[in-house]
Amino acid sequence: MNNxxxxxxxxxIHRHESTATIMWAVVIALIPxxxxxxxxxxLSALWVILTGVLSAVVFEVLIQRLRGQExxxxxxxxxxxxxxxxxxxxxxxPLWIPVVGSFFAIAIVKHAFxxxxxxxxxxxxxxxxxxxxxxxxYMTTFHAPYDALTTATPLxxxxxxxxLNLAEMNLTxxxxxxxxxxxxxxxxxxxxxxxxAIFLWVRGVFSLHAPFAFIATLALFSWAFGGTALFSxxxxxxxLSGGLILGAFFMATDYxxxxxxxxxxxxxxxxxxxxxxxIRKWGGYPEGVSYSILMMNAFTPLIDRYVRPKRY
Amino acid sequence: xTKIDEKKELTEKVSVKNAPLPDTVYIxxxxxxxxxxxxxxxxxxxxxxxxxxxxxxxxxxTSPIHSxxxxxxxxxxxxPHPVLGKTKTIVIERDKEAVEEEFVLRSKEEVDGLSIDQLxxxxxxxxxxxxxxxxxxSHVKLAPPKPIDSLIINGAECEPYLTSDNRLMVENPxxxxxxxxxxxxxLNTANVYIAVEDNKPEAIKEFKNQVLDFKLKVLKTQxxxxxxxxxxxxxxxxxxxxxxxxxEVGVVVHNVATAFAIFxxxxxxxxxxxxxxxxTGDIFENPGNFKVRIGTPIKDLISIAGPLKKEIKKIIMGGxxxxxxxxxxxxxxxxxxxxxxxxxxxxxxEAEEGAxxxxxxxxxxxxxxxxxxxxxxxxxxxxxxxAKDYGLLDCVECGLCAYSCPVNKNIVQWVKYAKTKIKR
Numbered sequence: 001m002n003n004x005x006x007x008x009x010x011x012x013i014h015r016h017e018s019t020a021t022i023m024w025a026v027v028i029a030l031i032p033x034x035x036x037x038x039x040x041x042x043l044s045a046l047w048v049i050l051t052g053v054l055s056a057v058v059f060e061v062l063i064q065r066l067r068g069q070e071x072x073x074x075x076x077x078x079x080x081x082x083x084x085x086x087x088x089x090x091x092x093x094p095l096w097i098p099v100v101g102s103f104f105a106i107a108i109v110k111h112a113f114x115x116x117x118x119x120x121x122x123x124x125x126x127x128x129x130x131x132x133x134x135x136x137x138y139m140t141t142f143h144a145p146y147d148a149l150t151t152a153t154p155l156x157x158x159x160x161x162x163x164l165n166l167a168e169m170n171l172t173x174x175x176x177x178x179x180x181x182x183x184x185x186x187x188x189x190x191x192x193x194x195x196x197a198i199f200l201w202v203r204g205v206f207s208l209h210a211p212f213a214f215i216a217t218l219a220l221f222s223w224a225f226g227g228t229a230l231f232s233x234x235x236x237x238x239x240l241s242g243g244l245i246l247g248a249f250f251m252a253t254d255y256x257x258x259x260x261x262x263x264x265x266x267x268x269x270x271x272x273x274x275x276x277x278x279i280r281k282w283g284g285y286p287e288g289v290s291y292s293i294l295m296m297n298a299f300t301p302l303i304d305r306y307v308r309p310k311r312y
Numbered sequence: 313x314t315k316i317d318e319k320k321e322l323t324e325k326v327s328v329k330n331a332p333l334p335d336t337v338y339i340x341x342x343x344x345x346x347x348x349x350x351x352x353x354x355x356x357x358x359x360x361x362x363x364x365x366x367x368x369x370x371x372x373x374t375s376p377i378h379s380x381x382x383x384x385x386x387x388x389x390x391x392p393h394p395v396l397g398k399t400k401t402i403v404i405e406r407d408k409e410a411v412e413e414e415f416v417l418r419s420k421e422e423v424d425g426l427s428i429d430q431l432x433x434x435x436x437x438x439x440x441x442x443x444x445x446x447x448x449x450s451h452v453k454l455a456p457p458k459p460i461d462s463l464i465i466n467g468a469e470c471e472p473y474l475t476s477d478n479r480l481m482v483e484n485p486x487x488x489x490x491x492x493x494x495x496x497x498x499l500n501t502a503n504v505y506i507a508v509e510d511n512k513p514e515a516i517k518e519f520k521n522q523v524l525d526f527k528l529k530v531l532k533t534q535x536x537x538x539x540x541x542x543x544x545x546x547x548x549x550x551x552x553x554x555x556x557x558x559x560e561v562g563v564v565v566h567n568v569a570t571a572f573a574i575f576x577x578x579x580x581x582x583x584x585x586x587x588x589x590x591x592t593g594d595i596f597e598n599p600g601n602f603k604v605r606i607g608t609p610i611k612d613l614i615s616i617a618g619p620l621k622k623e624i625k626k627i628i629m630g631g632x633x634x635x636x637x638x639x640x641x642x643x644x645x646x647x648x649x650x651x652x653x654x655x656x657x658x659x660x661x662e663a664e665e666g667a668x669x670x671x672x673x674x675x676x677x678x679x680x681x682x683x684x685x686x687x688x689x690x691x692x693x694x695x696x697x698x699a700k701d702y703g704l705l706d707c708v709e710c711g712l713c714a715y716s717c718p719v720n721k722n723i724v725q726w727v728k729y730a731k732t733k734i735k736r
Contacts (some may be wrong), residue, residue: 005625005627005637010709010724011634011712012628013316022671291513308683309678312680
């Protein structure tokens with residue numbers, strides 16, 4: 001009789017997907033936009049990205065060691081957090097900024113809440129929020145594309161109220177789509193971000209409920225109430241000018257901090273769109289994508305409690 | 313429901329062969345859902361014939377067992393059972409000289425002359441149970457407490473690797489249809505569907521070649537479409553309420569192999585002592601479908617499908633999604649055994665459970681619309697009521713959640729455990 005038989009519960013076969021394959025797929029999907037950004041803003045963006053990713057990895061290893069956990073840095077989740085954090089930073093900042101941001105993201109937001117799968121808030125976005133509160137000058141000094149001059153982002157110009165449309169900014173929709181404007185490292189190359197998002201969607205990494213709800217809600221409200229008269233707002237500008245595409249496809253789809261069900265994800269997206277519009281229109285900051293996602297992160301457990309899948 | 317890797321190509325084109333008769337058979341007293349056969353009709357030392365009644369029980373929901381060989385009762389003892397650990401089992405040593413007698417056949421006219429009660433009694437006395445794996449006594453299912461309007465014959469065979477129903481449909485479509493006629497007559501319905509998934513084109517062609525009084529329903533291949541509630545929804549768009557049986561919505565479902573067994577019982581007076589079993593896995597040189605006597609130890613079948621290419625790591629009774637891993641190759645085939653799947657080391661994932669990353673795949677794939685990740689999380693904390701709230705008792709244990717889980721959560725294991733905690 002064979003005594004080496006494995007006895008375990010069904011099922012006995014598994015889909016070939018793991019945390020690592022998913023995380024690395026997202027990292028790969030984000031790389032084109034980063035390369036585009038280095039092309040546009042120069043090498044300083046590259047140093048920021050590399051510093052952020054490397055420090056996130058180092059903090060992950062250190063903290064897992066301290067907690068006596070198995071070090072799981074190869075699953076790519078810390079790399080992804082570091083990458084997303086730096087994508088939310090201006091292209092020229094002192095290099096200790098991404099280090100501090102990564103520490104806050106990994107140590108406080110992720111591990112203090114229990115580690116992978118247990119954090120309430122998106123670590124990268126919470127890291128950015130912390131940096132923005134602590135060092136607002138560094139975090140709001142942006143550079144013009146292909147130029148060392150500092151300039152304001154399109155949304156900041158709009159917030160100041162002196163310039164009210166794209167033409168006065170000397171920009172076209174094409175500029176916005178291909179990254180020819182000031183902004184955070186990862187948010188400007190909209191075309192390449194969408195390419196990455198399509199890759200992830202085809203691969204089945206996320207569904208489009210949250211991103212579409214987010215984008216559609218913001219576009220609708222910007223069109224209806226964003227202009228000088230009712231239904232005259234520039235909704236294309238609203239979609240392309242800030243961090244919406246990066247946020248909607250890559251952060252409002254984060255598994256851990258967004259609802260489990262498709263219906264819940266749609267509600268999450270609508271909430272994000274509303275809050276972003278409110279911040280852009282009436283808030284103190286020109287952009288509200290990150291704060292809207294963080295706020296909706298807080299609502300995620302509530303949404304999961306009340307929005308259940310449809311029973312058979 | 314989801315499309316998953318099927319692996320049916322290993323055996324789907326291989327014709328059914330008779331497995332060599334085993335030297336010893338191990339016939340468990342429990343091969344059905346219901347009261348175990350506690351009244352023995354034979355004793356140790358008795359000479360028995362193929363098809364002879366061995367044991368029965370005095371109850372409505374039960375099904376008698378019969379000898380599957382000519383031979384002598386060696387002992388009656390506790391022996392490994394593929395589902396229930398160990399059960400009381402009649403061990404018969406085959407008499408290699410004895411010739412098996414032919415059964416007395418019934419003509420079509422005689423069968424047509426049988427009353428519904430007579431038919432039901434033949435089916436009961438021949439020990440027919442649901443052959444898809446549930447092993448519910450067929451005569452009980454053929455007497456629904458209220459009239460039904462539709463009968464579905466289940467030829468979906470959605471479990472990966474398994475092809476025994478497929479081969480039966482390809483090789484014996486006429487006999488299956490005769491069996492279906494008998495079932496339809498007993499249930500008094502003309503509204504009969506034969507449901508086959510579109511990954512079985514040969515079987516579909518065979519049915520189309522027959523003169524059909526029934527509706528052939530070709531379904532898109534999806535797992536777990538063969539599960540009763542899913543099949544009823546796919547065919548009739550009717551939903552069976554939670555905790556209820558199909559007759560509540562006017563439907564009865566029978567497996568194709570059960571229809572075949574009913575044909576053999578009624579036309580040939582043949583008790584259920586053999587069935588078709590898929591013996592499969594990449595590990596075998598000659599995987600295939602075999603007509604196997606009930607009680608044959610699976611080690612016999614493994615040697616028939618061999619030689620082996622690698623060392624055995626896991627033996628599964630049934631398919632890979634819902635089958636049960638065995639601790640020994642001494643376990644016998646029972647009436648509900650549709651397949652024996654053997655896996656080698658490189659096919660057996662012993663991955664550790666990781667932290668749930670809330671990807672939602674289990675929820676997206678759950679055919680019952682439950683929240684598997686939350687059920688298992690609740691169960692692992694001992695919160696049985698919360699697990700129930702997330703739909704624990706509606707879980708059919710199809711395994712799609714654990715199959716698609718990227719962090720290898722043993723969701724089905726938690727579900728089974730939690731159910732035992734709640735049922736008391």
